[in-house]
Amino acid sequence: MSAVPVDRPRARPPSVERILAIIRVGRPTASETEALTLVARSVIAEERSRLGMGEPARPDHQLADAIVERLGAFSAPPSPAAINATGVIIHTNLGRAPWPDEAIEAAKEAAGSLLLEIDRSTGRRGARFRLAEEHLIALTGAEDALVTNNNAAALALAVGLAGRGRGVAVSRGELVEIGGGVRIPEIVRRAGARLVEVGTTNRTRAADFEVPLADGSARLVLRVHPSNFRQSGFIEAPDARAVADLAHRHDALVVDDLGSGALLPTEGFGLAHEPTPEERLADGADLVTFSGDKLVGGPQAGFIVGRADLVARLRRDPLARAMRPDKVTLAAVAATLGLYRAGVAAERIPVWRMIAADVAAIRRRATAVAEAIGAGASVVDVRSTVGGGSLPGETLPSAAVAVDASESGIASERLLAGLRAGSPPIVGRIEGGRAVLDLRTVDSGADETLAVAVRAAIAKGPGVRRTARR
Numbered sequence: 001m002s003a004v005p006v007d008r009p010r011a012r013p014p015s016v017e018r019i020l021a022i023i024r025v026g027r028p029t030a031s032e033t034e035a036l037t038l039v040a041r042s043v044i045a046e047e048r049s050r051l052g053m054g055e056p057a058r059p060d061h062q063l064a065d066a067i068v069e070r071l072g073a074f075s076a077p078p079s080p081a082a083i084n085a086t087g088v089i090i091h092t093n094l095g096r097a098p099w100p101d102e103a104i105e106a107a108k109e110a111a112g113s114l115l116l117e118i119d120r121s122t123g124r125r126g127a128r129f130r131l132a133e134e135h136l137i138a139l140t141g142a143e144d145a146l147v148t149n150n151n152a153a154a155l156a157l158a159v160g161l162a163g164r165g166r167g168v169a170v171s172r173g174e175l176v177e178i179g180g181g182v183r184i185p186e187i188v189r190r191a192g193a194r195l196v197e198v199g200t201t202n203r204t205r206a207a208d209f210e211v212p213l214a215d216g217s218a219r220l221v222l223r224v225h226p227s228n229f230r231q232s233g234f235i236e237a238p239d240a241r242a243v244a245d246l247a248h249r250h251d252a253l254v255v256d257d258l259g260s261g262a263l264l265p266t267e268g269f270g271l272a273h274e275p276t277p278e279e280r281l282a283d284g285a286d287l288v289t290f291s292g293d294k295l296v297g298g299p300q301a302g303f304i305v306g307r308a309d310l311v312a313r314l315r316r317d318p319l320a321r322a323m324r325p326d327k328v329t330l331a332a333v334a335a336t337l338g339l340y341r342a343g344v345a346a347e348r349i350p351v352w353r354m355i356a357a358d359v360a361a362i363r364r365r366a367t368a369v370a371e372a373i374g375a376g377a378s379v380v381d382v383r384s385t386v387g388g389g390s391l392p393g394e395t396l397p398s399a400a401v402a403v404d405a406s407e408s409g410i411a412s413e414r415l416l417a418g419l420r421a422g423s424p425p426i427v428g429r430i431e432g433g434r435a436v437l438d439l440r441t442v443d444s445g446a447d448e449t450l451a452v453a454v455r456a457a458i459a460k461g462p463g464v465r466r467t468a469r470r
């Protein structure tokens, strides 16, 4: 790098007027002109700070292009959906569960609909989109159900049943962080209740709940399913039925936070058994809460199922209104749950379709994709995971396309970065030093797009290296 002469005068950015004069936009309205001016000011302000840091001045036409591009992006459709080739089925950083087509259709319909608040037979205000809750009742055998924005909301609402300042008993082995820095003790406190810790980190028995329940210091038992971690070794978890019996003998409530909440038997797909809401209700839980966008495989939502009198109390809670999803989400939730009732969940819900995909079929696809990519691509056996805080440690056999682009001078990290920056963005992972694209989590309709994108990324080469400035 050559030294910048110390006495060189610091360049100044062009004026907003000068740049605006070279931008040709049809016949802008007054508000479009105002928007253009605001964007021009911020682009030029950025140019000024770049110059202040000794960066070279950009020509006027480049600044003008940057302004036009940024303005256009405001009204352009959002970025294209990414292709998930990570092998993590429910990927938190890729929006968790992709919706089934039926949910997308239902959401589109609902977005423009005005009928939902009215009972069609009476013309009066009806229960807001009751269908999702009716499905939940049918699928879990619960007396009643309530849909919230997410499971964290469902949990906070349910824990509030303990009453202000009253005790909520939780096993020390279940005082977990559920994700995004949100922790069970904080949810209990924010719900206005008092946390009563029971047992130890590795071992808690039903009998440990006896004292706080008997002396009334706990009015509610909260069970939190260890859905995103696994304990092993010298461990013991209390028997759910025994804790529920104990709680009910002392007139306390039992809330069971399942987290993921499977509505299909996971063991039928080569995975460990994930408890179902129905089982937890049968084990004596008064209310069970779970997520809409984990193993259920639909939109972000929280579900509360259980005793009708308690659900009715929650529905009247003013906070329930603050935690209520909008009509678009409710319609998509109802459409997703409807697929379970129709007996087609494993075929139509993407999360279950990915879980159920046959490894031989995935390998055939991987072979075809590798052939289409050509040099550097090969098929490798990998393990996919469920992800999204579900079934920790459980994996499914899968096949991936491994790409080694070192011949073209492209390191694996760089290739993956190039694929992420593409359109559509493709997200893979590194395994054994190579870029690996697991096809279990890729829709078969996207195989060709994937092959074309990888070839293009390889053809592009290592890209322009940053050269020393003049």
Ligand SMILES: *Cc1c(COP(=O)(O)O)cnc(C)c1O
Binding pocket: 150, 151, 152, 153, 155, 178, 179, 224, 225, 226, 227, 228, 257, 258, 259, 260, 290, 291, 292, 293, 301, 302, 389
């Ligand atoms: C994921 C999870 C939650 C939070 O659910 P969201 O729908 O993400 O709000 C709560 N509890 C458990 C046990 C979880 O696994």
